[in-house]
Amino acid sequence: MSTELLLPSPAGLTARRQGDRLLLTGEEGEPPFSLEGTLQCGQCFGWWQDGEGWWQGVVGNTFCRAREEGDAVVFAGLRPGEEGAILSYFDWDRDYRAARELLCRNPVLRRAVAFAPGIRLLRQDPWEALCSFILSQNNNIPRIQKIVRALTALLGQPLAHPDAPGTVLHTFPTAERLARCTLEELAPIRAGFRAKYILDAARQVATGRLDLDAVAALPLEEARAALCQIRGVGPKVADCALLYGLGRWEVVPMDVWMKRAMAQLFPKGFPRYLRGYEGLAQQFLFHYCRLCPGALKSRAAGRAAGGTAPV
DNA sequence: CGCCAGGCAGTAC
DNA sequence: GTACTGCATGGC
Numbered sequence: 001m002s003t004e005l006l007l008p009s010p011a012g013l014t015a016r017r018q019g020d021r022l023l024l025t026g027e028e029g030e031p032p033f034s035l036e037g038t039l040q041c042g043q044c045f046g047w048w049q050d051g052e053g054w055w056q057g058v059v060g061n062t063f064c065r066a067r068e069e070g071d072a073v074v075f076a077g078l079r080p081g082e083e084g085a086i087l088s089y090f091d092w093d094r095d096y097r098a099a100r101e102l103l104c105r106n107p108v109l110r111r112a113v114a115f116a117p118g119i120r121l122l123r124q125d126p127w128e129a130l131c132s133f134i135l136s137q138n139n140n141i142p143r144i145q146k147i148v149r150a151l152t153a154l155l156g157q158p159l160a161h162p163d164a165p166g167t168v169l170h171t172f173p174t175a176e177r178l179a180r181c182t183l184e185e186l187a188p189i190r191a192g193f194r195a196k197y198i199l200d201a202a203r204q205v206a207t208g209r210l211d212l213d214a215v216a217a218l219p220l221e222e223a224r225a226a227l228c229q230i231r232g233v234g235p236k237v238a239d240c241a242l243l244y245g246l247g248r249w250e251v252v253p254m255d256v257w258m259k260r261a262m263a264q265l266f267p268k269g270f271p272r273y274l275r276g277y278e279g280l281a282q283q284f285l286f287h288y289c290r291l292c293p294g295a296l297k298s299r300a301a302g303r304a305a306g307g308t309a310p311v
Numbered sequence: 312c313g314c315c316a317g318g319c320a321g322t323a324c
Numbered sequence: 325g326t327a328c329t330g331c332a333t334g335g336c
Contacts, residue, residue, distance in 0.1 A: 140316040193331030255317050
């Protein structure tokens with residue numbers, strides 16, 4: 001079987017194409033990142049595991065099946081040319097070792113990183129991220145996943161995978177497709193009061209009144225203001241869209257307890273050495289605190305999670 | 312039954 | 325500017 005080495009990769013990481021598989025390997029016999037940590041840390045809602053440990057989700061127009069095999073993250077059943085979008089989605093070009101070293105200067109962040117060192121920030125589609133986080137408001141993660149899945153099944157394009165006969169995933173519906181819907185047509189996804197919000201967002205994006213790519217390039221406060229003009233988008237949802245969909249790593253989406261966590265961590269504000277990594281720090285903290293309730297206050301929890309971080 | 316869920320809009324002061 | 329409430333739905 002032919003092997004094609006794909007470049008560029010950050011130091012110590014390798015991306016290889018072998019037939020219809022994409023193999024990503026990391027340093028010292030470790031996978032380059034954690035699929036579970038990355039896909040289940042609350043930044044995306046469209047992935048889940050099948051009965052055999054394969055993570056299934058859609059990147060762009062590609063039905064992806066991925067799992068960890070030894071020291072590699074493997075994507076199977078790819079067609080020619082699909083690996084580029086996948087590498088971009090998983091933020092392949094970025095040096096996460098350097099990022100972790102920065103975060104680990106803070107003792108609490110060091111515990112959060114040690115708890116799940118393989119987390120990456122995905123480069124999600126701007127519209128998909130905005131729409132998903134509108135649906136997230138006053139909602140819990142399992143139900144957000146349910147609604148997102150129902151939305152894609154209702155309005156997305158069906159996709160098959162050669163290794164998963166009988167399984168159909170759907171692309172995330174475009175803003176144009178959603179904008180053609182009525183509230184009544186959206187009833188089956190059970191989004192409740194959020195349905196009218198995603199319709200407003202879809203109409204603004206579809207008509208060009210809101211250009212998400214242009215918003216991504218605006219100064220932060222202008223970008224926030226542009227997003228908050230959408231009905232149902234406030235500061236929290238806007239910041240989630242900015243961080244997860246528009247690549248703005250300087251943003252920390254603040255819910256009530258994240259405010260408390262940040263105040264406890266950095267009472268005088270974010271330290272200068274972490275500038276540009278605020279959003280990544282928040283993601284490690286969010287995942288850590290969600291799976292280890294009380295971890296921020298408990299030294300015992302810190303030891304249980306491993307007091308020192310591999311960097 | 313009540314409470315909560317990665318909030319926000321409307322309203323009152 | 326802050327404080328309060330309703331909102332749809334489902335899980336516990």
